[in-house]
Amino acid sequence: MSQPTGACPHAWRHQQQHRGRMWATSRAFRRQLVLLRSLLPSPPTPPPYSFPSVAGRFFAPSCSSPSSTPSGSIRASHAMAGSAVYEADAEAVVRRITPPLDRSRHKGQAGKIAVIGGCREYTGAPYFAAISALKVGADLSHVFCTKDAATVIKSYSPELIVHPILEESYSVRDDERASVSSKILTEVAKWLERFDCIVVGPGLGRDSFLLDCVSNIMKHARQANIPTVVDGDGLFLITNNLGLVEGNPFAILTPNVYEYKRLVQKVLNCDVNEETAAEQLTLLCQKIGGVTIMRKGKADVISDGKTVTQVSTFGSPRRCGGQGDILSGSVAVFTSWARHFIMSNEEPKEKSFVLMQCRVNPMTLGCIAGSLLLRKAASLAFEKSKRSTVTTDIIEFLGKSLEDICPAEH
Numbered sequence: 307m308s309q310p311t312g313a314c315p316h317a318w319r320h321q322q323q324h325r326g327r328m329w330a331t332s333r334a335f336r337r338q339l340v341l342l343r344s345l346l347p348s349p350p351t352p353p354p355y356s357f358p359s360v361a362g363r364f365f366a367p368s369c370s371s372p373s374s375t376p377s378g379s380i381r382a383s384h385a386m387a388g389s390a391v392y393e394a395d396a397e398a399v400v401r402r403i404t405p406p407l408d409r410s411r412h413k414g415q416a417g418k419i420a421v422i423g424g425c426r427e428y429t430g431a432p433y434f435a436a437i438s439a440l441k442v443g444a445d446l447s448h449v450f451c452t453k454d455a456a457t458v459i460k461s462y463s464p465e466l467i468v469h470p471i472l473e474e475s476y477s478v479r480d481d482e483r484a485s486v487s488s489k490i491l492t493e494v495a496k497w498l499e500r501f502d503c504i505v506v507g508p509g510l511g512r513d514s515f516l517l518d519c520v521s522n523i524m525k526h527a528r529q530a531n532i533p534t535v536v537d538g539d540g541l542f543l544i545t546n547n548l549g550l551v552e553g554n555p556f557a558i559l560t561p562n563v564y565e566y567k568r569l570v571q572k573v574l575n576c577d578v579n580e581e582t583a584a585e586q587l588t589l590l591c592q593k594i595g596g597v598t599i600m601r602k603g604k605a606d607v608i609s610d611g612k613t614v615t616q617v618s619t620f621g622s623p624r625r626c627g628g629q630g631d632i633l634s635g636s637v638a639v640f641t642s643w644a645r646h647f648i649m650s651n652e653e654p655k656e657k658s659f660v661l662m663q664c665r666v667n668p669m670t671l672g673c674i675a676g677s678l679l680l681r682k683a684a685s686l687a688f689e690k691s692k693r694s695t696v697t698t699d700i701i702e703f704l705g706k707s708l709e710d711i712c713p714a715e716h
């Protein structure tokens with residue numbers, strides 16, 4: 307195609323890319339995509355993912371359907387801003403990784419999640435994340451928060467196990483800090499290795515002493531290879547201390563628009579560039595050292611530094627606070643399910659290879675599934691409550707959304 311004359315070549319390219327993005331997100335494009343999918347025998351580009359064969363006891367795909375073939379889970383949809391972005395077949399991912407409700411299973415096997423967050427200011431965020439984990443299907447959901455927040459969070463729900471063990475500066479004398487800090491770590495460490503995934507940050511606050519204690523908890527979780535979703539104030543913490551997640555393949559960062567901007571500025575030393583969005587996200591993951599990042603927004607765009615996938619199913623036009631918290635709790639559950647799914651289907655000697663070399667890692671699968679479920683629940687909640695839709699309404703629809711995709715059946 308020839309280039310128009312008289313204009314700056316870059317301006318022309320940007321205009322084309324802008325049009326491309328508008329087109330890629332339009333209804334007409336999606337309709338054509340569905341049509342193309344039904345016509346094409348296989349995706350135009352081989353999907354960068356393959357599931358291992360199913361031999362797992364607890365994580366066999368009870369809910370698989372014809373559309374959930376291993377190779378059909380992620381498909382090239384369009385090129386965004388110069389780098390290939392794959393639109394995830396998120397429903398197929400959810401079906402594949404959601405464990406069956408097997409009668410022989412015991413408490414804990416569907417997931418034990420912990421949220422580290424909750425302080426004087428914020429009690430809603432850790433509650434939203436932790437209760438969402440339960441509503442998606444985890445068996446146990448813990449919250450580690452400050453003493454002030456604990457009673458409040460307990461009063462929201464008797465389902466949550468709440469540990470009032472974090473401290474803020476105002477409640478600790480200077481000469482007590484070292485001993486209090488080590489007591490907190492000892493207390494959390496007793497529990498940590500039981501968890502399949504932890505979420506650090508919803509409603510954590512930004513108190514320096516508290517953040518120091520949480521840094522120690524993160525280091526401990528990392529040594530134990532526990533997948534860690536970093537959200538909210540957890541992102542504030544790691545943006546100022548990248549060493550906490552650098553080189554950790556089990557770290558999942560879920561920044562919103564502002565958190566992403568701060569991360570890009572800190573790590574790449576530049577501003578967010580929408581023209582090269584996918585490349586920038588990939589580079590960001592690589593610079594931090596192989597973490598998985600889900601950039602939240604109109605589409606949730608996910609990268610592990612190798613592939614870029616997105617979920618753009620429409621959710622709701624309401625942007626009430628707390629939806630990111632639902633997402634972090636959901637991602638934690640799906641990540642632990644994806645990890646078990648992959649691990650239970652391989653020979654023990656190959657487990658680490660499969661986990662680390664799988665071209666779309668379990669963390670990415672967890673992000674894809676969590677994003678879809680939140681969006682579906684938000685859509686159903688909005689249908690019912692319209693402008694008055696709040697986060698609690700969305701949480702109430704998590705169960706139905708999962709049921710619609712993956713029925714519990716028996």
Ligand SMILES: NC(=O)C1=CN([C@@H]2O[C@H](COP(=O)(O)OP(=O)(O)OC[C@H]3O[C@@H](n4cnc5c(N)ncnc54)[C@H](O)[C@@H]3O)[C@@H](O)[C@H]2O)[C@@H](O)CC1
Pocket residue numbers: 427428429430431432507508509510511537538539562564565627628630631
């Ligand atoms: N009910 C609750 O308890 C809730 C607590 N939350 C917690 O609140 C804490 C703070 O999270 P926030 O997402 O509010 O984070 P920030 O404190 O970074 O942002 C606060 C708000 O300021 C604005 N802002 C921030 N940076 C900006 C910029 N560069 N340009 C323009 N506007 C900007 C945005 O509107 C943003 O939502 C986190 O711990 C989070 O988990 C939220 O999850 C919402 C719900």
Ligand SMILES: Nc1ncnc2c1ncn2[C@@H]1O[C@H](COP(=O)(O)OP(=O)(O)OP(=O)(O)O)[C@@H](O)[C@H]1O
Pocket residue numbers: 538561562563602603604605606621622625626627628629630631632633677680681
């Ligand atoms: N412009 C948008 N259009 C459609 N969906 C969006 C848009 N922005 C965000 N979302 C959806 O809302 C979810 C939460 O994203 P959001 O940016 O609100 O997170 P957050 O600011 O961290 O939320 P929280 O208030 O819980 O901290 C995302 O997963 C995304 O699916």
Ligand SMILES: [Mg+2]
Pocket residue numbers: 537538562630631
């Ligand atoms: Mg948030």
